Amino acid sequence: MRLPISPPVEPMLAKSVPELPVAEGMTYEPKWDGFRCLVFRDGDEVELASRGGKTLTRYFPEVVEQVRRQLPERCVVDAEVIVVRRDGPGGAARLDFELLSQRIHPAASRVKKLAAETPADLVAFDLLALGDEALLESPYAARRARLTEALAGVTPPVHVTQVTTDVPTARRWFDLFEGAGLDGLVAKAADLPYAPGKRLMFKVKHARTADVVVAGFRWHKSGPVVGSLLLGLYNGDGMLHHVGVSASFTAARRAELLEELEPYRHDLVGHPWLADAAGDGQRVPGGLSRWSAGKNLDWEPLRPELVAEVGYDAMEGDRFRHTAQFVRWRPDRQPNSCDYEQLERPVRFDVEQVLRGDPGKPA
Known part of the structure; x- marks a missing residue:
C-alpha cells in the first residue's frame, strides 16, 4: 500500500465540553x-x-x-x-x-x-x-x-x-438524534488542521442522573479497597437487574467507601443476585462475554439497601452504556423507588433520516 499517509495513524480526537461551542465558522455534525x-x-x-x-x-x-x-x-x-x-x-x-x-x-x-x-x-x-x-x-x-x-x-x-453551521439547527439535532441512537454532537472549527491523536475537536454528549441500588462491589486490583460499585434498577415486576458499575474513584475514596459499605456486607440471605434467589431472565453480575475474557469478575454482595445518585449518558438496552459516575449517596430514597420508570427515554427517531440528511418528524 503506497499512500501519502500510511497506517498506523491515530485519529484526531475530541474534547468533552458541557455546552455546544459557538464561534464563527464552527461546523456541527452528529x-x-x-x-x-x-x-x-x-x-x-x-x-x-x-x-x-x-x-x-x-x-x-x-x-x-x-x-x-x-x-x-x-x-x-x-x-x-x-x-x-x-x-x-x-x-x-x-x-x-x-x-x-x-x-x-x-x-x-x-x-x-x-x-x-x-x-x-x-x-x-x-x-x-x-x-x-x-x-x-x-x-x-x-x-x-x-x-x-x-x-x-x-x-x-x-x-x-x-453537517450544519447553524447553531439552532445543531441544538435541534442534539435533542432529536438521540432517539436514533446517536451519542451527541461533534464541533469542528473551520480552520482546524487534522492532528492525529490530538483532542482539538469538541464533543457534547447527553448527560443524566439516576437513583440506583448499590447491591455489591468489586475489589480494586491495588489491594483491599473498593474498585467499583455494582448498580441495580428494579423492573415493573420487582426484579432487581444489574445495570452497570460506577468506578474511577481516587485511592483515598476507595478506602473510605470500604468503610461506608462494611455495615451492608452482612445478613445477606435472600440477596436478589445470589444463585438461590436470582430469577429467570434476571441480569446479575459476573456474566461472561468476549469483552470480559481474562478479567476477574468476582464480586462481593451488599444488602440492597443503599441508594446512590449516579450520572450516565445513555442506555444500551436495559443497562448503562458506559461506566456511571458516582454523584452522592441518597439516604432519603428508598431502594424500591430505584426503577426503570425514572429514566428519561429519548423520543424515537429513525436513523435512516439522519443518514439521508432528512431530519423530519420523530418516528
Whole structure:
C-alpha cells in the first residue's frame, strides 16, 4: 500500500465540553455511536484501522467490498462503522452498538454469517488523503469540501455525514438524534488542521442522573479497597437487574467507601443476585462475554439497601452504556423507588433520516 499517509495513524480526537461551542465558522455534525475507523484504500488494497491501531478489516468484509466499489481509488478517510437495527416495515431504525460489538469474532465462519445477517454501514466525515495529496495541514472547511466532492456519488451503505453551521439547527439535532441512537454532537472549527491523536475537536454528549441500588462491589486490583460499585434498577415486576458499575474513584475514596459499605456486607440471605434467589431472565453480575475474557469478575454482595445518585449518558438496552459516575449517596430514597420508570427515554427517531440528511418528524 503506497499512500501519502500510511497506517498506523491515530485519529484526531475530541474534547468533552458541557455546552455546544459557538464561534464563527464552527461546523456541527452528529456523533455516531460505532467503531471509529480510518479507511486506507490503494486500489484493491483496503485496510480498516481502529482508533487503537488494531485492524478491523477481517471483521467487516462487506465494508471492505463497499470501499472498493464506492470510495476513490486512492484515499484515506476518517469514518465510523455502524450497525443499524431495522425493526421491520414501518418500524424506526436506530443504531445498535450491541449488534456491532458482536461482529468482533475470532471464527471466520461466524464473521461471514454476521456480515450477512447484520451488515455494517460506513459513515465518512473527514478526508486525510486523496491520490498522492496529503490533506492533514488543510483547514477542516477545505477537507470537508474535498470529501463532499470525492464521495458525491456514494449510496447506502456508504454515507457522508451531514453537517450544519447553524447553531439552532445543531441544538435541534442534539435533542432529536438521540432517539436514533446517536451519542451527541461533534464541533469542528473551520480552520482546524487534522492532528492525529490530538483532542482539538469538541464533543457534547447527553448527560443524566439516576437513583440506583448499590447491591455489591468489586475489589480494586491495588489491594483491599473498593474498585467499583455494582448498580441495580428494579423492573415493573420487582426484579432487581444489574445495570452497570460506577468506578474511577481516587485511592483515598476507595478506602473510605470500604468503610461506608462494611455495615451492608452482612445478613445477606435472600440477596436478589445470589444463585438461590436470582430469577429467570434476571441480569446479575459476573456474566461472561468476549469483552470480559481474562478479567476477574468476582464480586462481593451488599444488602440492597443503599441508594446512590449516579450520572450516565445513555442506555444500551436495559443497562448503562458506559461506566456511571458516582454523584452522592441518597439516604432519603428508598431502594424500591430505584426503577426503570425514572429514566428519561429519548423520543424515537429513525436513523435512516439522519443518514439521508432528512431530519423530519420523530418516528
